[in-house]
Amino acid sequence: MVIWSRIRKDFPVLSELYDGKSLIYFDSACMALKPVQVWKAMEYYYKYLGACGGAGRSTHSLGVETSLLTEEARDKITNFIHAESSNEIIWTRNATEGLNLVAATIPLEKDENVVTTTLEHHSGMLPFFKRCKETGSELRLVEAREDGTLNPADFEEKIDDKTKIVSFVHASNLTGTVAPLKEVVKIAHEHDALVISDEAQYAPHQKLDVRDIDVDFCVLSVHKACGPTGIGVLYGKYELLESLDMFMVGGDVIEDVVYEGNKVIPKYLPPPHKFEAGLQNYGGMLGAGAAVDYLTNIGMDNVHNRELSFSKKLLEGILELDKFEVLGPLDYKQRAALVSFRPKSDAVNHNDIVEYFNEMIPNHKILMRSGNMCVHPFQYQIGIKPNKGEGVVRASLYIYNTANEIEIFLGALEDFAKAIE
Helix, strand or coil: CHHHHHHHHHHHHHHCCCCEEEEEEEEEECCCCHHHHHHHHHHHHHHHHHHCCCCCCCCHHHHHHHHHHHHHHHHHHHHHHCCCCCEEEEECHHHHHHHHHHHHHHHCCCCEEEEEECCCHHHHHHHHHHHHHHHHHEEEEEECCCCCCCCCHHHHCCCCCCCEEEEEECCCCCEEECHHHHHHHHHHHHCCCEEECCCCCCCCCCCCCHHCCCCCCCEHHHCCCCCCCCEEEEEEEEHHHHHCCCCCCCCCCCEEEEEEEEEEEEEEECCCCCCCCCCCCCCHHHHHHHHHHHHHHHHHHHHHHHHHHHHHHHHHHHHHHHEEEEEECCCCCCCCCCCEECCCCCCCCCCHHHHHHHHHHCCCECCCCCCCCCCHHHHHCCCCCHHHHCEEEEECCCCCHHHHHHEEEEEHHHHHHHCCC
């Protein structure tokens, strides 16, 4: 049994007062808070090690321990997403880098195409837009439905035998939509297309089994899973990683660089190390390992079930006020624990709401995100115009939130709605 009040105590920031007010943190879809266990793991590296790790680097005691601990962290990520081998786990700076790595290294011919969706984060769309522009290939867009859901039949229309890769988000950071991933993977593989899934908003909240869903690649943002910033993960099936060229070259990716006849002949390491050029974020790796340990100890089923109840309470509470337009499906079971909304009244905009909740609520600062969440195309599709300053407010929840915090928020939102009538 998980005692959630104890979980909350692992996040010291929630016990602090800011301007004499308690914090209610509703911005975890952007950045999750960090538990004590994570920054203590990082502190251990910086306080007691601080040395180089990795293949071919320092072989003294501090270097050896650094290498052992970072590879242990790689093993933890492997188990967390149920990959077959730790050789399929590549450390990146973030999910964005992982998506760019795949986009830049997959061979793509002029007569081939890439399929993605209007619901993508810019990091999931623009690397493939750039690659298609460079190669003269076609970028095909599947339009999400108006409620933010994705229809497998629409993928079937866009994917053909010339489709090289299908890239899409498993859980949307804007609408909370959970995509029908397995169905789309099946369609793509029937045409021998590769699939990369953006798991930044899914993996921190629900059990992810990459072998079960059969994606060829996926990316994770560790900072959204209670881990540190500046560290991400790219998963790829090993045989595919073997076939890809490097994204960057330099130190730490080579077995040897022979010099003969006034020529250099490099011999590169196998995956995953051939994709990890240069000095790595060793402290971040240890923090990432501690973060997945933390979530694993709670249990991802427990995380998901708690968030389902949160999603229901938050979504239904906002809808009952009938003063705000909610983006995404209206069935809480179809979405992650976040709600993006905007006022129906023209008297205020999304930024006004976020500033009000940060500054004007008695006894509390309720911290949310406003803007376009780096998902402009879908908003243009449904009539929101980012170029005109239009946007939404997003309230996003995680394991340290409580039902009482949601009640406080809904009460304050009701008062705000009355004030702008």
